[in-house]
Amino acid sequence: MFGYRGLTISDDGILEISGVRCDYLVEKYGTPLYVFNxxxxxxxxxxxxxxxxxxxxxxxxxxxxxxxxxxxxxxxxxxxxxxxxxxxxxxxxxxxxxxxxxxxxxxxxxxxxxxxxxxxxxxxxxxxxxxxxxxxxxxxxxxxxxxxxxxxxxxxxxxxxxxxxxxxxxxxxxxxxxxxxxxxxxxxxxxxxxxxxxxxxxxxxxxxxxxxxxxxxxxxxxxxxxxxxxxxxxxxxxxxxxxxxxxxxxxxxxxxxxxxxxxxxxxxxxxxxxxxxxxxxxxxxxxxxxxxxxxGEAGITLYRVGSIKDIRGIRKYVSVDGGMTDNIRTALYSAKYTAVPANKLNNKDEEQVTICGKCCESGDILIKDIKLPKLERGDIIAVLSTGAYNFSMASNYNRIPRPAVVMVNRGQDVLIVKRETYEDIIKNDL
Ligand SMILES: Cc1ncc(COP(=O)(O)O)c(C=O)c1O
CATH class of the missing domain: 3.20.20.10 (Alanine racemase)
Known part of the structure; x- marks a missing residue:
C-alpha cells in the first residue's frame, strides 16, 4: 500500500500491518498505540x-x-x-x-x-x-x-x-x-x-x-x-x-x-x-x-478520532487521543508525516483536514493540511513511518500516560511495552 512495505488493505477496507488488522489491534490494546512490523x-x-x-x-x-x-x-x-x-x-x-x-x-x-x-x-x-x-x-x-x-x-x-x-x-x-x-x-x-x-x-x-x-x-x-x-x-x-x-x-x-x-x-x-x-x-x-x-518505516501509530472542529472557510481540525506526547517531531522540527484512515480505506470522498493532538499547546499538530476521507468521532487514524524517534522521545506532558507498544510479525502480535497507567504517572511523586 502506497509503497509502504508490509502494509496492506483487507477486502473490507481495514489497514493491515504484517498481516494483522488494525481494528483488531486497537480493540485488543487500545489507542494511541505504537505498532512495529x-x-x-x-x-x-x-x-x-x-x-x-x-x-x-x-x-x-x-x-x-x-x-x-x-x-x-x-x-x-x-x-x-x-x-x-x-x-x-x-x-x-x-x-x-x-x-x-x-x-x-x-x-x-x-x-x-x-x-x-x-x-x-x-x-x-x-x-x-x-x-x-x-x-x-x-x-x-x-x-x-x-x-x-x-x-x-x-x-x-x-x-x-x-x-x-x-x-x-x-x-x-x-x-x-x-x-x-x-x-x-x-x-x-x-x-x-x-x-x-x-x-x-x-x-x-x-x-x-x-x-x-x-x-x-x-x-x-x-x-x-x-x-x-x-x-x-x-x-x-x-x-x-x-x-x-x-x-x-x-x-x-x-x-x-x-x-x-x-x-x-x-x-x-x-x-x-x-x-x-x-x-x-x-x-x-x-x-x-x-x-x-x-x-522508521517499520512503525505506525494508531489513534482514535475525538473532537472535530470546522472553522468554516479557514481550517478543519481533527483531534486524536495522542499528539506531541507520543510524537514530538512535528512540533520540534516541523517533521512531515502521512496518515491514512485505518478503518475505512475504501472510502474515497476526501476533504482537507489538520490532525492535532490533545495537549494544551497550539503547536500540538501531528499533520497540517492533509487530504483524508471524511472522518468521524471513533474512526482510527494511522500515522505512518513513526518507528524512529517517536516512542523514544515520548513524554508525559499534561500527565498523559505513554502508549503501549506492540510488535507484529506475519499475522502474530505481541505486546512489548505495557501502556502506562495513571498510577505510573504518580509513582515517583512524594
Ligand atoms: C552518533 C550518531 N550515530 C547514529 C545516529 C543515528 O542516526 P539515524 O537514526 O538518523 O540513522 C545518530 C543520531 O542522532 C548519532 O548522533
Missing part, C-alpha cells in the same frame, strides 16, 4: 548484513536512540549487530538482556562520571570520545581500576548535511565532537596516544539525520582519510577503524525517496577504497550506525 525490521537488518557486513566486512551498530526496548535489544542481539548507546539508561537496557558488552559503542557529548564508570565496569567495546573533559574523566576511572578501554574519537567534519538544523551535527558549530578547523582534534589524538589506559582504535563522524544524498558520505570519508593520514605522518600511528555514523534517510511523505542501504554503503566503501589507497593507508574496518533506517 518485526518482519520489516528483520528485512532491513538482512539488507544491512548483505550490503555492508558480508559484502565489505563492515560493522553495523544499531543506533538505539531511534527506538529501544528490551524486546528490540534482544532482537538486535539475536541478529548479531552492535548497539550504539548514548546514556546510562540505554546501556542499562542492554545489560538487562545480557547484550554482549563488547559490541556496544558508547556515545554522548556529556557522559557523566557515573555513566563512564558504568561503561568501564560493564566492559563496553568502544567509548566514542567527544571532548577533552571526557579523556580526563575516563582515564581517571581506568587508572583507578587498573583497566584499559578501546576508544574512537568523534570529529565534526565541517560538512553540511542539508537536513533540518536540529538534526545536523557535522557542521563546525556543533556541540558534538572535536572541531577540525583548528588543532583540537590532533591534540586529542596526541593526548590519547600518550594515555596508558585509552587505546585509540578509530575516528568517528556523524553528519546528521534523515540524509538523502549519498555523496555527503563520500565527503565524510575524504575528511576521515585525510585526518588519519595526518595522524600517521605526525605520530607514526595507523588508525584501524572509521565510523561514518548513521543518518540514512527514509520515506515519510511524497518527495522523500525510498533508499536502499546499498545506495549509501556502496558509496562509502568505494570512497574508502579510493581515499585510503590515495593516502597510502591500510583499509580500515568501516562502522555505520543506522537507527531511523532500521525502524
Amino acid at each position: 518485526e518482519e520489516e525490521i528483520l528485512n532491513r537488518i538482512k539488507e544491512i548484513k548483505e550490503n555492508h557486513i558480508v559484502k565489505y566486512g563492515g560493522v553495523a551498530a544499531y543506533a538505539s536512540k531511534a527506538f529501544l526496548t528490551k524486546y528490540m535489544c534482544r532482537l538486535i542481539k539475536r541478529e548479531g549487530l552492535w548497539l550504539d548507546v548514548v546514556s546510562g539508561g540505554e546501556l542499562y537496557t542492554a545489560k538487562s538482556v545480557d547484550f554482549p558488552m563488547e559490541n556496544i559503542i558508547f556515545h554522548g557529548n556529556n557522559k557523566t562520571y557515573e555513566e563512564l564508570e558504568m561503561a568501564v565496569d560493564f566492559g563496553v567495546g568502544r567509548v566514542v570520545i567527544d571532548n577533552f573533559d571526557e579523556i580526563d574523566i575516563l582515564e581517571d576511572i581506568l587508572l583507578k581500576k587498573k583497566r584499559s578501554i578501546d576508544v574512537q574519537i568523534r570529529i565534526t567534519p565541517g560538512i553540511d548535511g542539508h537536513t533540518h538544523d536540529f538534526i545536523k551535527t557535522g557542521q563546525v558549530d556543533s556541540k558534538f565532537g572535536f572541531p577540525m578547523h583548528d588543532e583540537s582534534a590532533l591534540h586529542a589524538v596526541k593526548r590519547i596516544l600518550n594515555s596508558p589506559a585509552l587505546k585509540l582504535k578509530g575516528i568517528h563522524a556523524h553528519i546528521g539525520s534523515q540524509l538523502h544524498q549519498n555523496n555527503i558520505y563520500k565527503l565524510e570519508v575524504e575528511v576521515l582519510a585525510k585526518f588519519i593520514s595526518s595522524i600517521k605522518n605526525l605520530f607514526d600511528y595507523e588508525i584501524e577503524e572509521i565510523n561514518c555514523g548513521g543518518g540514512f534517510g527514509i520515506y515519510y511523505t511524497e518527495g522523500d525517496k525510498r533508499l536502499s542501504i546499498s545506495y549509501f554503503t556502496d558509496v562509502i566503501h568505494k570512497a574508502v577504497e579510493e581515499c585510503f589507497s590515495r593516502y597510502n593507508l591500510r583499509k580500515p574496518t568501516v562502522f555505520i550506525e543506522p537507527g531511523r533506517w532500521i525502524v
Whole structure:
C-alpha cells in the first residue's frame, strides 16, 4: 500500500500491518498505540548484513536512540549487530538482556562520571570520545581500576548535511565532537596516544539525520582519510577503524525517496577504497550506525478520532487521543508525516483536514493540511513511518500516560511495552 512495505488493505477496507488488522489491534490494546512490523525490521537488518557486513566486512551498530526496548535489544542481539548507546539508561537496557558488552559503542557529548564508570565496569567495546573533559574523566576511572578501554574519537567534519538544523551535527558549530578547523582534534589524538589506559582504535563522524544524498558520505570519508593520514605522518600511528555514523534517510511523505542501504554503503566503501589507497593507508574496518533506517518505516501509530472542529472557510481540525506526547517531531522540527484512515480505506470522498493532538499547546499538530476521507468521532487514524524517534522521545506532558507498544510479525502480535497507567504517572511523586 502506497509503497509502504508490509502494509496492506483487507477486502473490507481495514489497514493491515504484517498481516494483522488494525481494528483488531486497537480493540485488543487500545489507542494511541505504537505498532512495529518485526518482519520489516528483520528485512532491513538482512539488507544491512548483505550490503555492508558480508559484502565489505563492515560493522553495523544499531543506533538505539531511534527506538529501544528490551524486546528490540534482544532482537538486535539475536541478529548479531552492535548497539550504539548514548546514556546510562540505554546501556542499562542492554545489560538487562545480557547484550554482549563488547559490541556496544558508547556515545554522548556529556557522559557523566557515573555513566563512564558504568561503561568501564560493564566492559563496553568502544567509548566514542567527544571532548577533552571526557579523556580526563575516563582515564581517571581506568587508572583507578587498573583497566584499559578501546576508544574512537568523534570529529565534526565541517560538512553540511542539508537536513533540518536540529538534526545536523557535522557542521563546525556543533556541540558534538572535536572541531577540525583548528588543532583540537590532533591534540586529542596526541593526548590519547600518550594515555596508558585509552587505546585509540578509530575516528568517528556523524553528519546528521534523515540524509538523502549519498555523496555527503563520500565527503565524510575524504575528511576521515585525510585526518588519519595526518595522524600517521605526525605520530607514526595507523588508525584501524572509521565510523561514518548513521543518518540514512527514509520515506515519510511524497518527495522523500525510498533508499536502499546499498545506495549509501556502496558509496562509502568505494570512497574508502579510493581515499585510503590515495593516502597510502591500510583499509580500515568501516562502522555505520543506522537507527531511523532500521525502524522508521517499520512503525505506525494508531489513534482514535475525538473532537472535530470546522472553522468554516479557514481550517478543519481533527483531534486524536495522542499528539506531541507520543510524537514530538512535528512540533520540534516541523517533521512531515502521512496518515491514512485505518478503518475505512475504501472510502474515497476526501476533504482537507489538520490532525492535532490533545495537549494544551497550539503547536500540538501531528499533520497540517492533509487530504483524508471524511472522518468521524471513533474512526482510527494511522500515522505512518513513526518507528524512529517517536516512542523514544515520548513524554508525559499534561500527565498523559505513554502508549503501549506492540510488535507484529506475519499475522502474530505481541505486546512489548505495557501502556502506562495513571498510577505510573504518580509513582515517583512524594
Ligand atoms: C552518533 C550518531 N550515530 C547514529 C545516529 C543515528 O542516526 P539515524 O537514526 O538518523 O540513522 C545518530 C543520531 O542522532 C548519532 O548522533
